[in-house]
Amino acid sequence: xxxxxxxPRHLVRRRGQEARLRCSPMKGHSHVYWYRQLPEEGLKFMVxxxxxxxxxxxxxxxxxxxxxxxxxxxxxxxIQQVVRGDSAAYFCASSPPPVETxxxxxxxxxxxxxx
Amino acid sequence: xxxxxxxxxxxxxxxxxSTNFTCSFPSSNFYALHWYRWETAKSPEALFVMTLNGDxxxxxxxxxxxxxxxxxxxxxxxxxxxxxxxxxxxAQRGSQGNLIFGKGTKLSVKP
Numbered sequence: 519x520x521x522x523x524x525x526p527r528h529l530v531r532r533r534g535q536e537a538r539l540r541c542s543p544m545k546g547h548s549h550v551y552w553y554r555q556l557p558e559e560g561l562k563f564m565v566x567x568x569x570x571x572x573x574x575x576x577x578x579x580x581x582x583x584x585x586x587x588x589x590x591x592x593x594x595x596x597i598q599q600v601v602r603g604d605s606a607a608y609f610c611a612s613s614p615p616p617v618e619t620x621x622x623x624x625x626x627x628x629x630x631x632x633x
Numbered sequence: 634x635x636x637x638x639x640x641x642x643x644x645x646x647x648x649x650x651s652t653n654f655t656c657s658f659p660s661s662n663f664y665a666l667h668w669y670r671w672e673t674a675k676s677p678e679a680l681f682v683m684t685l686n687g688d689x690x691x692x693x694x695x696x697x698x699x700x701x702x703x704x705x706x707x708x709x710x711x712x713x714x715x716x717x718x719x720x721x722x723x724a725q726r727g728s729q730g731n732l733i734f735g736k737g738t739k740l741s742v743k744p
Contacts, residue, residue: 521676551731560736561677561722566729574729609677611732619665621679622732 520545522612522625523592530631537597537604539628543612550593551622552578552585555607567593600632637725639735646713647743653709654738656723660704665726668697668708671737672719680708680721713742 523542531537543550552564563577567587578585582600587593597604607629611622637658646652658666665684669677681690686701694711710717720739724732 549730553732553734561724561732561734563727563731563733566731574731576729577731613730619682619684621667621682623679624669624677626674626676 522610522623524608524610524625524628526628527626528629528631530633531600532633533601534599537600537630537632539595539597539608539610539630540592541595541610541612541625542592543610544623547612547614547623549573549613549615550587551611551613552593552595553609553611555609555627557606561609564595597630600630602632605630605632637723637733637735639721639723639738641738642736643739643741645741645743648713648715650713650742651709651711652713652740653707654721654740656706656708656735658704658706658723658725660701662728663701663704663725664728666699666706667724667726667732668706669722669724670719671722677722710740713740715742715744718742 525540548569551566553561555561565578565585566574582598584596607627609627611624613620613622640655667682668680670680671677681697683699688699690697697708699706718741720737722737724734
């Protein structure tokens with residue numbers, strides 16, 4: 519059973535470009551969470567999705583950021599018109615239906631650098 | 634707003650030493666507490682999920698306890714080895730299922 523996959527592992531963008539980060543959850547997992555680690559900070563929650571639904575996006579910036587988890591294919595975190603402050607490591611995690619005891623399994627992250 | 638704190642921020646021990654770290658969290662509206670081990674350039678690795686006051690969990694030389702009434706959890710490592718060097722994260726589960734992480738304790742074990 520492959521773990522959570524993220525790609526690309528490293529992404530370089532110039533200011534104003536778009537960044538697309540992909541996350542394939544573990545097999546059988548229908549819930550995906552995105553977290554961001556800014557330099558010198560801890561992991562911060564961004565958004566929680568089930569297939570075709572956004573459950574909680576309270577941690578995601580209101581502008582330029584969007585996320586989806588379609589019926590088929592990976593979850594996508596999209597950042598439009600990137601700025602230097604978007605440079606960070608973006609992690610996704612997946613879990614089966616979330617009861618209190620469910621572990622979230624993390625991917626290796628995508629490190630975004632905005633020039 | 635939930636605020637998870639971890640101490641110490643970093644720890645340097647000798648091989649063979651036993652050590653422990655603290656995670657404190659708001660005790661109201663508690664759902665679950667997660668511990669992760671995170672090595673540089675790798676994925677955070679799940680260690681424990683704890684839900685009940687008084688829970689104790691063990692995995693090899695690593696164990697954890699939980700006190701939900703006073704809002705703290707301890708992680709213990711017995712007989713530290715160089716391969717235990719990593720950042721140890723705790724996270725409290727929020728009402729929607731998201732995790733609220735502390736900043737971690739960075740452990741370095743010298744041979």
